[in-house]
Amino acid sequence: MIEQEKQIADKNKAIRGYIIRSLVKGHHNRLLCRQLVNLMMRDAIIISPDISGYLDYLHEKKYIEYTDEKITSYTAYMNDAMIKLTSKGVDLVEGTTNDPGVDI
Numbered sequence: 001m002i003e004q005e006k007q008i009a010d011k012n013k014a015i016r017g018y019i020i021r022s023l024v025k026g027h028h029n030r031l032l033c034r035q036l037v038n039l040m041m042r043d044a045i046i047i048s049p050d051i052s053g054y055l056d057y058l059h060e061k062k063y064i065e066y067t068d069e070k071i072t073s074y075t076a077y078m079n080d081a082m083i084k085l086t087s088k089g090v091d092l093v094e095g096t097t098n099d100p101g102v103d104i
Contacts (some may be wrong), residue, residue, distance in 0.1 A: 013103040018045050019036065020063060020102060024093055029085035030067075033076040034092050036083060049077055059103065063089035 020040055024030050031039075037049045056073035058064045066072075066081040076083065091097045093104060 001083075004043055010103075012054070012057075013101055015045060016058060016101065017103040018043075019051070019054055019058060020089055020093060020104060023064065023083060023085040023089065023100065026085075029068070029090065030082055033079075033081045033083055037077060052076065056061075057084070058089070061088070061101075063092055068104075 005046065018040065020071070021038055023031055026035075033051075033055075034049075037046070037051060040046045040051065040070075041049070052074045053063065055076055059073050063086060064084050065084050066076065067084060068079070071079055071081040073080060075081070085093075092102060095104075
């Protein structure tokens with residue numbers, strides 16, 4: 001893997017980890033998508049509100065879920081979806097499980 005690809009992969013892992021850690025701090029491990037985006041933009045983690053790719057990864061791995069079944073990772077921001085950390089996501093935070101694609 002060339003250096004630029006490794007930097008992109010490391011950034012993606014860090015952003016996914018930031019999302020998981022932010023959800024832990026939310027009420028009952030939940031945050032509205034726009035709250036999450038605002039936190040990330042405030043902390044200069046992202047410059048665009050499009051976090052769909054990061055959410056898609058976490059949702060496919062079953063670390064997060066949406067409280068409305070009609071929501072997808074790509075409509076979460078538009079619908080200001082509630083994002084909830086699942087029990088698998090909690091296990092990831094607590095170190096019970098490990099994912100090389102998420103930098104906790």
